[in-house]
Amino acid sequence: MTDFDRKHISDPVYKTIGLSKLETEVIDTPVFQRLRRVKHLGLVSLVYPGADFSRFDHSLGVCHITGQILSAIKKANSSLKISDDEIQKYRLAGLLHDIGHYPFSHPMEEAIKGYYRQSFVAPVGSKEESNNNDKQTEIKFLRHEEVGREILLSDPDLKGIFKNSGYDPEEISRIITGSNFPQDSEIPRFRTLVASDLDADRIDYLLRTAHHTGVPYGSIDVDYLISQMVFDESEKRISLYQRALRSAEHLLLCRYFVYQQNIFHKTVAGFEYLLRDISKALLQKDLINFSREDVEKAIKNRRWFNLDDVYIESKIRKLSNEADIENSLIQKIDSIRTRKPVSLVYEWEVLADRGESGEFTLRKQLAEVHKKEAIKRYAIDESLWHVWDNKVSITNLASRMKITEKRDDDEILQSVHLYDPDEKMSRVIMENKSSLMNVMSNQFLYIIRVYVLLPDDKMYLKLEIKKYFEQKLRNP
Amino acid sequence: MEMKLVLLKLFLDKLGISSEIDTFEKRKTIQKAVYLGQLTDVDLSYRFGWYLKGPYSPSLAEDYYHLADELEIDDKGYEEYQLKKSLSDRLEEVLPLLEKPKEFKLKEVDWLELVASYRYLRRVSKLSDARADEILKEEKPKLYQYRNLAQKKLAEVFSE
Numbered sequence: 001m002t003d004f005d006r007k008h009i010s011d012p013v014y015k016t017i018g019l020s021k022l023e024t025e026v027i028d029t030p031v032f033q034r035l036r037r038v039k040h041l042g043l044v045s046l047v048y049p050g051a052d053f054s055r056f057d058h059s060l061g062v063c064h065i066t067g068q069i070l071s072a073i074k075k076a077n078s079s080l081k082i083s084d085d086e087i088q089k090y091r092l093a094g095l096l097h098d099i100g101h102y103p104f105s106h107p108m109e110e111a112i113k114g115y116y117r118q119s120f121v122a123p124v125g126s127k128e129e130s131n132n133n134d135k136q137t138e139i140k141f142l143r144h145e146e147v148g149r150e151i152l153l154s155d156p157d158l159k160g161i162f163k164n165s166g167y168d169p170e171e172i173s174r175i176i177t178g179s180n181f182p183q184d185s186e187i188p189r190f191r192t193l194v195a196s197d198l199d200a201d202r203i204d205y206l207l208r209t210a211h212h213t214g215v216p217y218g219s220i221d222v223d224y225l226i227s228q229m230v231f232d233e234s235e236k237r238i239s240l241y242q243r244a245l246r247s248a249e250h251l252l253l254c255r256y257f258v259y260q261q262n263i264f265h266k267t268v269a270g271f272e273y274l275l276r277d278i279s280k281a282l283l284q285k286d287l288i289n290f291s292r293e294d295v296e297k298a299i300k301n302r303r304w305f306n307l308d309d310v311y312i313e314s315k316i317r318k319l320s321n322e323a324d325i326e327n328s329l330i331q332k333i334d335s336i337r338t339r340k341p342v343s344l345v346y347e348w349e350v351l352a353d354r355g356e357s358g359e360f361t362l363r364k365q366l367a368e369v370h371k372k373e374a375i376k377r378y379a380i381d382e383s384l385w386h387v388w389d390n391k392v393s394i395t396n397l398a399s400r401m402k403i404t405e406k407r408d409d410d411e412i413l414q415s416v417h418l419y420d421p422d423e424k425m426s427r428v429i430m431e432n433k434s435s436l437m438n439v440m441s442n443q444f445l446y447i448i449r450v451y452v453l454l455p456d457d458k459m460y461l462k463l464e465i466k467k468y469f470e471q472k473l474r475n476p
Numbered sequence: 477m478e479m480k481l482v483l484l485k486l487f488l489d490k491l492g493i494s495s496e497i498d499t500f501e502k503r504k505t506i507q508k509a510v511y512l513g514q515l516t517d518v519d520l521s522y523r524f525g526w527y528l529k530g531p532y533s534p535s536l537a538e539d540y541y542h543l544a545d546e547l548e549i550d551d552k553g554y555e556e557y558q559l560k561k562s563l564s565d566r567l568e569e570v571l572p573l574l575e576k577p578k579e580f581k582l583k584e585v586d587w588l589e590l591v592a593s594y595r596y597l598r599r600v601s602k603l604s605d606a607r608a609d610e611i612l613k614e615e616k617p618k619l620y621q622y623r624n625l626a627q628k629k630l631a632e633v634f635s636e
Contacts, residue, residue: 113477113479113480113521114479117479117480118479118484120483120559120563121479121482121483121486121558121559122557122558122559122560123556123557123558124555124557124558135521137560137562138518138519138560138562139561140519143521144523146521146523178525207491248609357545357548358548358549361545361546361551362548365551366548414534456561
C-alpha cells in the first residue's frame, strides 16, 4: 500500500500537499527543481505582480488534484478497482506533465517553432546550394510535450528512479501526452485526467492563478466538482454527474475569463510578442540553441537543468551589450526590463458565430495592409509593429454540429461530459439544451489588436495613430 | 500567413491532398495523409494518438481549421515559398502509399484510414501482428478484409 502522505508540503492554494516517497525522489531531482525557475505565467506578472508562481508549484498542485480526483472516484464506486499503483501512475503524470516546458514557456516555444520551421522552406525560385548539406535539410525541434517525454526517458536521474521503482516512464509519458497508446487491456482508462476540458491541470491552473493574481475569475468550487466526478465505464472516461451541470459551466466560463483577463490581457500580450521577437533574435545570433539535437544532448548531459528563465535573462543581457545590435531590439529589451508597455493603437473584439470568421480574417488581413502603410506614414521601424489576433471559444466543440459528425470526428474526447446515471451514459455538455454551453459553444470571441512600440521621440503620435487605424478599419 | 500554415499547405499540396475541410471525410483524409507523410521523416511536429478513427492529432485539426480560414479570404502567403528539395523528395516516397489499389473496393479515405491505422498499431503501439489484426477486426471490420493489402503496400514503401 502506497502512502501518499509520507511527506507534506505547504501550499497556498490547498494548504497542504501530501507526497509519496517516490514523488519526493522525483521532486528532488535537478531536472524537476529547474521548474522553480520557470514561471508558469511568464510575463503576466508585469501586470499582476503576484502572478510569479512557478511550474514547480503548479506541478505539485496537479499531482495533488489528480490524487484527489481518483480518490473521490474510487470512493464513489467501490466496484471500480483502482489500485494504489494506478493512482501513483496518474499522480506521477500530473507531477511531470510540465517537465518539458522551455524557459518562459509559450513565447519561447512560439519563437522556436517559428525560427526552425523556416529551415523547412525556401523562397520560390531560389536555387538551393547543392553542396551545402546544412542548408538542404531542415532543423527539427521539439514541442514541450516531446521535450517532457525525452526528459522522462533520458534524464539520468529520472531514469534511475524509474528503474528502481518499476514504473515505466514511457507509460507515464503516454498518459501525459495522450498519444501512442497501445491498443490492449493496458489502455490508460483515465486518459482525460491530465489533459482535457475537465482535467487536473486546468483545475489547479485556475485556482492558483486566482490566488496569485488576486483576480477571482478562476475561483471554482473544486471540492464539489471533484465530488461529482464519475467514471463512465462504457465510454471509458471521466464525466460529471448531470446534477453538476452548473459547476461544469462555471468551470468552462472561469477558464474563458481567466484567459481573457490574464493570458490575453492587452498589456501582457504586448509584452509577450516582444519576448518572442527577442527570443527569435537570440536564436538567430546563436546565443541560444533549442534544436531537437541540442535539446536531446542537453537532457542526456544534465545541462537542461540550467536552461531556465534566468538563463534566458542572462542571454538577453548579453544580447543587449552586443555592439551590432539593432536599435529596435534594444527598444524591445528595454521595454520589458523597464516595464514600458507597447502601445495598443487598435482593438476589435466581437463575439460571433463560429461560422462567421470571414470578417475576422478579412480585418486581420486589412490590419496588416494598413500597418504597412502606417510604417511609412509615421516612419517607425517595421519590427516595432505587431498585429495580434486570436479566436477564443469556451468549448472546443459546437453544439450545432451534427451528432454523428461530432461523434466520428474524435474531437469530443476532450470535452466535458455529463453522466446520466439512469441512462448510464455520458453526453457532451453542449448537447444539453438547458446548458449555457448549448448556445455559447457556437460562439467565438474574435480579437484583433495592432500594437506599436513607440520610440520616446514619437510617443506624441499615439493618439494620431489610433485615429488612423480606427478610420481605416471602421467599415472594411 | 503563419509559417506553420504555409508548411501544412505545401505539405498537403505535395501529397496531392486537398486543404478543404467542409466534410468529415476530407478532414479524416488530411489526418491520415499527414500521419503517413510524416513517416518519411518530414516532421511537421504533429503528434498522433489513437482515437475512434485511428491516428489523430488535435493540433493538426486546429491548424487545418486555421488554414481553411486563411484560404477562404484568399490569403496566398504560401505561394512565396516552396518546400526544400530534400523534404520534397522524401515526401515523394510516400505517394504510392496514398494511392488506393485497384483491389480495394472502398473509398480512398477508407484506404488511408486502413493504412494509417495498421501502421500505427504495429509500429507505434508495438502490437504483434496477431493483436493488431484483432483490433482492426474489432474496431474497423469493413477494413479488416484488406489488411494484407495494406501490409504489402507498407512493406513496399517502407521496406518493413
